[in-house]
Amino acid sequence: MGAHIWMAVAAGGAVGAVGRNAVSRAAMHFLGPNFPWGTLAVNVLGSFAMGFFIVWLAHREPASPALRAFLTVGLLGAFTTFSTFSLDAVTLYRDRTLMVAGVYVLASVILSVGGLFAGLAAGRQVL
Template sequence: MKLVLAIAAGGALGAVARHQVSATVMRLAGAGFPWGTVAVNVLGSFLMGALIELMALRLNVGLEMRAFLTVGFLGAFTTFSTFSLDFVTLFERDAGVAAIGYAALSVILAIGALFAGLAVTRLLLT
């Protein structure tokens, strides 16, 4: 039960953080393209890489804290469902090229950010 509560608490905080970051990015960048979703997914991927490597190399955290941070917080902070909705919305607005660009940009940047998080953490800690 402690594990479920840890995930739920992390998820609640991650969802609120996602809303705040996404809203701020959209306010700054404008609402014509889903930059808020790109930002949270790329940032969340970087943080996932950094946290996983940090926990592997230095932090001895229990299962509940690991689940709170990764499954809970970062799972709720990043969003595949909003990414999918943004893609379909662009596509249905006759912006097919933008939709494909959005999908490619999101996947490439998010995976690259996870690799970067791993690499930066390794560089700093080894």
């Protein structure tokens, strides 16, 4: 991978991270802290944006690898990883079967939440 791809990912990541922070702060301000509205918002918006950009990039083929990396890995990867998860699930459903997509979705959710609990437990052991 060339240096220009790394720079595109880094630039997109910076923009995505700032965007996620802004949405999270706005959601907290307007909707309160009793529900993860910011996370829900960035996940839904990020998934929508991933779908939009994938179609847009497909119509621009051959799309610049740097532009693709900036938008998908950098920007949306930092804004939310849920957009990539959503794209993977839909692609599995489209290219394979509902069962394969369902196993991926269940495994992703269960293992991710399990990983969070394991990290919490490990952190508590260290502190």
